Amino acid sequence: MELRGKNTGWKVGAYIIMLAFTILTLGPLLWLLYSSFKPHNEIIRHIFALPRTMYTENYFEAWRRANLGILMINSIIYSTVGTALTTLLALAAGYGFAKFKYRISGFFYVFFIMGLLITVHSVLVPLFIMETKLRIADTRLGVILPYVAFGLPFAVYLATSYIRGIPDSLEEAAVIDGASYLQIFRQIIIPVATPVAATILIFSFLSNWNELIFVLTLTSGETLRSLPVGVLAFAAGRSRNYGLQFAVLVVATLPMILFYIFFHNQLARGFAAGALKE
């Protein structure tokens, strides 16, 4: 469906915008990457230049001093468990809201949508107090529950609209065969909803991985902190050693970039498969 005899005007303009954006995006990141291989003094003195030698010291030191290993593991735990739970619960709730014709579903649905407006800070202090009294503060559970709770609004929204679009005939066929609701959920809804599940998974994973405030406030043990918190604590004031700071930033960034490069097909497909229709 190419437009025949396309205006070169449009084309040139398009290229300019694209290239500008790409340079703006890649530029700073590439600079960050190659600068992380320079010691601090070299960065200050020759801020634009490529590294003279690959000074990998920054990385070793960063890994050691910022405890990147533990931070990484915690980030993985929080993100995967939180994401898995969010996706599962959202699909279940989505099925309930979309297919069980109860009036109260409407109420619950709006209930969840309102959650999109809530800032984490509004619940932070009451939450901390509650968790402390229940003795789940400073535990992994204490972090994962809020992750799930805050991921649910968007996930439920996506799941419900998608599942609504699943033809009733599929379920009816299963009912005739004598399947229970839960069986329908497992064997029909989940497989058919894979695209939206993928979208929810990726979206949740991304936001959980980069989440900062909850881990910061709800945990204090060194062994429980996640990557963004560690990065903030270590890198934010570290303007006396840019090499070290940059190395930490790169390590904090790389996993998600790789994750995205591998999964971006899924993401696009998920969005396309009606996740965002009205």
Added chain:
Amino acid sequence: MKKATVIVAVLILLSAAVAFASGQGGESGRTEVITLSLYEYSDLADETDVKNTKILFDTFYAKFPDVRLEIEYGFDEPYHDKLQAMLVADQLADVMFLWPGKRTGTVTRSGKIKDLRPWIKGHEDEFAPIAMAAQGPNGEIYELPEQVTATHVMFTNEKLMKDLGLSFPKTHGELMSQGDKIKGARLIPIAMTNKSQWQMQSCFLSALTERAGGMDWYKRVIVGDNAAFTDAEFVNALKVIDELSKREMFSPGINQLDYGQALTQFETEEAVYYIDGGWRANNLVSELTDDQKPYMVLNTYPDIPNQKGTSGSTAAVAGTGYGMHSKLTGEKAEAAWNWIWFYSGPEGSKLRQGFGANPAYKLPTPADADPMIKKLVKFVGETPAGFVIDAVMDAEGMGVLHPAIQEMMLGKKTPQQVAQEYEAWVAANDTSRK
């Protein structure tokens, strides 16, 4: 597809199990050992800090094998946030790192921190006088200070100064006139940062306030006894900063510079003078070369116009230290005191002196101490000092004062306006005025 689902489900369950099992704070089961929870202030990313802290704890354990410390670490703002959250949730640790004065004021004055005076009794003279100053409304001492901190030091690079044909200025006016020459040589007159806003108040304005008003006035303005921050004295102090700022005597972009960058500018000899706290001497110990140390000197700001206070004074405050939870009794309280005394008393102080600290506990300076440390000890010991504003006034007021100072430096407010704004807040809200 089925198999994959099963694997995924198992993985999720496994991780969930791991999450549940491993997240708890850890319990110990030995009953003959006294266990105390300790909330420790330490920068785990600072090699030196980590090393020194370990030595202190190891020595302590060797001396008191029957005490076990369960340590939680925090640093900078998050430390204070967490401390406050602990207070609110009634989950304070048994032993905590505290500030004298208002910095951890809500915690110390909550009634949940023990008054240490009964334990200190008899040992008061072993400490520098400032360290024994009252921390509570009735003279309570909540934490045993580890050192006396001078927050205003004007570090001077005498070599650069001489190379430019200058000598240390005796007055503010003289310093101002040095500006053009220094900038002409592509150097920075006074290296300083102020992005986090407290530096200008703590490391400069506090000392200037003493210079401008003298100690008697200073004491009165805090409680509002016939003195207010709108008085000419305080305005005069602010004016000094205003003039320096207008004359571009500070590091370029000072309000955008992260704390620490001025230190770098000084160490790389890009600046002739450098204003920061006395604690920076510790950095200079490890970061200056031996060749540099002889000509790096500690001074204070020159005399200012209309100076009513003491020439050459700085601002000082009793240092931080450990305190204990008021609920501790018997053995636990003893154990907690053992740590507190170990750290700030003779033994810990000797160790810390080796690290470059200047303990509040009176100890002779070792002959082989680093030259920078010797200079610091002499400085702290001999320099008269006024109060540090954020130690005697409410923290919330700093939220008014600091931005106002920045705006003055950006040319948006006059010193009078800053003084008025601050006084207005203090008169209405500050607990020292009540």
Added chain:
Amino acid sequence: MTEKSLKRVSYTMLTGPAILIYAFIIIFPILYSLTLSFTKWSGLDLPQFVGLQQYRRIFSDPVFYHGLRNNLLVVAISVFGQIPLGFALAYIIYRRLVAGGRFFETMIFLPITISAVVVAILWAQIFSPAGIFTALIRVLKDEPRYVLGIFESRNYAIVPVLFVILWMYTGIYMVIYIANLQRISPSVIEAAIIDGATEGQILGRVILPSMVNVIFTTAVFAISGSLKSFDLIYAMTGGGPAHYTEVIAIYMYVNTFKYYNYGFGSAISVIIVAMSLGLISLIQVVFRRLERRYGT
């Protein structure tokens, strides 16, 4: 079990967990916050009921209004910057106006995968007196003492922040729009081309009308996100200097966690939620009007 009760039980099992977790973590604390907003409490002792005093304090505080102004600017850059830009980029890729669409798509989306903290620290460094952007200008202008003056301007200090927000989030809108553009039936476009429509007409008559819903949804997300924005700005400037780049979420955070005014902080949260609801309703009204005019 009867048919009906079986259905009820299944419904409860399916929706129950989600609702419970959500209520526990979000709803109860929010209600608690709401009640707190009518009190004065520093975390110790008991809260003291003060009626609307906190709200009065907020509405008479110039710092609040400046923060509000900044928030509205963030909303503006999101709705009038990220969305049109995201759409333009999506359109370019979708209509294959450039080669290598996939590559560009990946590149533009990249910033979102990075934590806001990292983005903030990176750009703070770039713009700082010791940063690469400043160094560039110093070289170009031959002014070794140059620093980015814009950060010191009360009205414009927020501009660099807005730029970074644009840089970071435009990609996500682009991806959403691409996905939805791809759902437009190609035959409609073919027909338009055959009828001799220009690029502009295709855009205006065929594509835009079918995208109205998506644009509305993304506008809603943009607004709610903007009013909540905290991480990026806090890590980049801390709201400084002198409150110049402060937004309401930072105002709330500082007052709650630095100065322990829980009642005050809660009142601010309530205001944020109320404003979000207000703005979104407004948008809804606008879009209903547009829908009626252009039909779907």
